[in-house]
Amino acid sequence: MTPLRRADLPTPALVLDLPALERNVAAMAAWARDKGVALRPHSKTHKSGEIARRQRAAGAVGICCAKLGEAEALAADGIDDILITSPVVPGQAVERLARLARTIPRLAVVVDHPDNVDRIAEAVGDGGIDVMVDIDPGAHRTGVASASAAVALAGRIAASGGLRYRGVQYYCGTLQHVTAAGDRRTALAERADYLRTILAALAAAGLPAETVTGGGTGSFAIDAELGVLNEFQVGSYIFMDREYRDCEVVGPTFEQALAIDTRVISVNTPGRVTIDAGLKAMATDAGAPVVLSGTDPASRYVFMGDEHGMLITPCGGSDPGLGDLVTLVPPHCDPTVNLYDRYVVVKGDAVVAFWPVTARGRSA
Amino acid sequence: MTPLRRADLPTPALVLDLPALERNVAAMAAWARDKGVALRPHSKTHKSGEIARRQRAAGAVGICCAKLGEAEALAADGIDDILITSPVVPGQAVERLARLARTIPRLAVVVDHPDNVDRIAEAVGDGGIDVMVDIDPGAHRTGVASASAAVALAGRIAASGGLRYRGVQYYCGTLQHVTAAGDRRTALAERADYLRTILAALAAAGLPAETVTGGGTGSFAIDAELGVLNEFQVGSYIFMDREYRDCEVVGPTFEQALAIDTRVISVNTPGRVTIDAGLKAMATDAGAPVVLSGTDPASRYVFMGDEHGMLITPCGGSDPGLGDLVTLVPPHCDPTVNLYDRYVVVKGDAVVAFWPVTARGRSA
Numbered sequence: 001m002t003p004l005r006r007a008d009l010p011t012p013a014l015v016l017d018l019p020a021l022e023r024n025v026a027a028m029a030a031w032a033r034d035k036g037v038a039l040r041p042h043s044k045t046h047k048s049g050e051i052a053r054r055q056r057a058a059g060a061v062g063i064c065c066a067k068l069g070e071a072e073a074l075a076a077d078g079i080d081d082i083l084i085t086s087p088v089v090p091g092q093a094v095e096r097l098a099r100l101a102r103t104i105p106r107l108a109v110v111v112d113h114p115d116n117v118d119r120i121a122e123a124v125g126d127g128g129i130d131v132m133v134d135i136d137p138g139a140h141r142t143g144v145a146s147a148s149a150a151v152a153l154a155g156r157i158a159a160s161g162g163l164r165y166r167g168v169q170y171y172c173g174t175l176q177h178v179t180a181a182g183d184r185r186t187a188l189a190e191r192a193d194y195l196r197t198i199l200a201a202l203a204a205a206g207l208p209a210e211t212v213t214g215g216g217t218g219s220f221a222i223d224a225e226l227g228v229l230n231e232f233q234v235g236s237y238i239f240m241d242r243e244y245r246d247c248e249v250v251g252p253t254f255e256q257a258l259a260i261d262t263r264v265i266s267v268n269t270p271g272r273v274t275i276d277a278g279l280k281a282m283a284t285d286a287g288a289p290v291v292l293s294g295t296d297p298a299s300r301y302v303f304m305g306d307e308h309g310m311l312i313t314p315c316g317g318s319d320p321g322l323g324d325l326v327t328l329v330p331p332h333c334d335p336t337v338n339l340y341d342r343y344v345v346v347k348g349d350a351v352v353a354f355w356p357v358t359a360r361g362r363s364a
Numbered sequence: 365m366t367p368l369r370r371a372d373l374p375t376p377a378l379v380l381d382l383p384a385l386e387r388n389v390a391a392m393a394a395w396a397r398d399k400g401v402a403l404r405p406h407s408k409t410h411k412s413g414e415i416a417r418r419q420r421a422a423g424a425v426g427i428c429c430a431k432l433g434e435a436e437a438l439a440a441d442g443i444d445d446i447l448i449t450s451p452v453v454p455g456q457a458v459e460r461l462a463r464l465a466r467t468i469p470r471l472a473v474v475v476d477h478p479d480n481v482d483r484i485a486e487a488v489g490d491g492g493i494d495v496m497v498d499i500d501p502g503a504h505r506t507g508v509a510s511a512s513a514a515v516a517l518a519g520r521i522a523a524s525g526g527l528r529y530r531g532v533q534y535y536c537g538t539l540q541h542v543t544a545a546g547d548r549r550t551a552l553a554e555r556a557d558y559l560r561t562i563l564a565a566l567a568a569a570g571l572p573a574e575t576v577t578g579g580g581t582g583s584f585a586i587d588a589e590l591g592v593l594n595e596f597q598v599g600s601y602i603f604m605d606r607e608y609r610d611c612e613v614v615g616p617t618f619e620q621a622l623a624i625d626t627r628v629i630s631v632n633t634p635g636r637v638t639i640d641a642g643l644k645a646m647a648t649d650a651g652a653p654v655v656l657s658g659t660d661p662a663s664r665y666v667f668m669g670d671e672h673g674m675l676i677t678p679c680g681g682s683d684p685g686l687g688d689l690v691t692l693v694p695p696h697c698d699p700t701v702n703l704y705d706r707y708v709v710v711k712g713d714a715v716v717a718f719w720p721v722t723a724r725g726r727s728a
Binding site for chain 2: 008010011012013044066067069086087088089090091092093096112113115116136139140141142143144145149173263264265266267268269272274276277279280281283284285303304305306307308310322323334335338339340341361363364
């Protein structure tokens, strides 16, 4: 049988460069071993049981999921140590959380409100679940807003029967993409000082945080220098995207392992062509993709609706032809992956596997 | 058995108000009957076999699909008269197109390049397929760029063995959301004048367009007054969204039938709360959603990443509570639907069905 080639596949397609992925997984694992910190990669990036298993095999202590639905999907696919990184609140979701806790060896969840602690304690009973206090780093998305609120919440967890108080989560999401490394470092250092006051208050109250979890691909190396986190939730490093490529790197570098294959479907206006990938082929929250290969990398992409994009050829360049394959770097990897059912896994031009996006669409 | 209530379901959820949907389907069908024009609703909005069948039952001559993958999914679900509204270009896609043409009574596709005509003719053989010349209305997305190119392409279709030349497609996508009705009318009238020159050239060449298909929810009533289109590809009218609600209406009005149910999951900062619906719960290309019910409709939504959004309470208002249900109007319906596997179909508070999003993710 003729091996399947990348060029034979329908487009748009979500393409994963397996050797680059493996090098990224290995590089982050080596970094964590070297620093003596725990890795708990965030699966919101890949939503894939296959990739989570590779991260675990390289030494990760477990994985993170953003939502209960993601955790259910990955647990069903055999992942057995999961932290859910946003509060699980409504009544029936708490019941689902309690059921999930009974099916895997270790499930952890963050909380930021006393009512939620009480509801989870009631649902879990003496089944047991690990609980972390989520600390708001100032973005006002989730998390408690003060050291006193953190101490009160940790005390409530510790006093409840079935909940195991394990520490705190502190994720400075809005600082991950501060372009200049110096600015990012200054902002993270200021936020680390605030976290230290909370950790000191918890320790003083007899509730020391065993695990301090957080960080991302933009901050992990600086976070490690600052020395407050001991568990790292890095996600995007395995794939990379245009947003992270736009930022100054601190620490180890990672390769572009994720791409979108597209094709030219209209060529009637000189200087521009239309490709078959629009806002259903990549998330639009981070702006436009860039060209990785197939035409001039200086070509500019413009979204043209659900199914199409325009590629504007730079002055003096030549337009790609009808049917040509053009490969893009996605602007923001996590929500782009969520648009696809499968990864086309390649080594060079050979398609070596299709991996399902296990937790695609599992936001609830 | 207790009937399932809307409030029992996990969030975020894509909710469809069945009575409102039925009234929207009936209102557009009545309008088309009254005007004596054909309706071919665009399924890129709903991607649903169930809804396509309801549109057909109300009198639609067939449906539109944006991509071959959508057409394959809906044909497999029993939809038997489909126009694919963007060119189907790469080699293997053309083979799939030819296979699809053999499985349903009527398949049509648009073309905008002679090479594509030749490739389709070769793949289809004498199996037959309807072909429309796509005319660029000036957006440079797809379509031929001049009357002479339209005549040449129509002649090439007519001269090929298995292709049936049926007319032209002319979709002024960028004019659908011109806010003021007067401005929209002026722009559409100018574009209709250009189309008339093309139709005259085709007729003069002995290639009159039997079908002139196009239009959308923002333009159909004006297009009908202008009298150049005879088949209407309206899509969003069945659901409506914030984008169309922001525009001045011409012609019949439609109800908001589509919504996103969300829940409050964090309440630690007075004046704002966090809900469990972010950029994986709705497409972000058209900006922010608005509140339909559950809290002050003047609350302002801010995207807070993949899974979360902030609702900022207006001055003097009161914040919703932890776990409260808040329902949003999606900013842009088509790509939002593409994020969900199913519609939760409701009548009031009762869940009456779950309908699959049949062609979700079928961009290729």
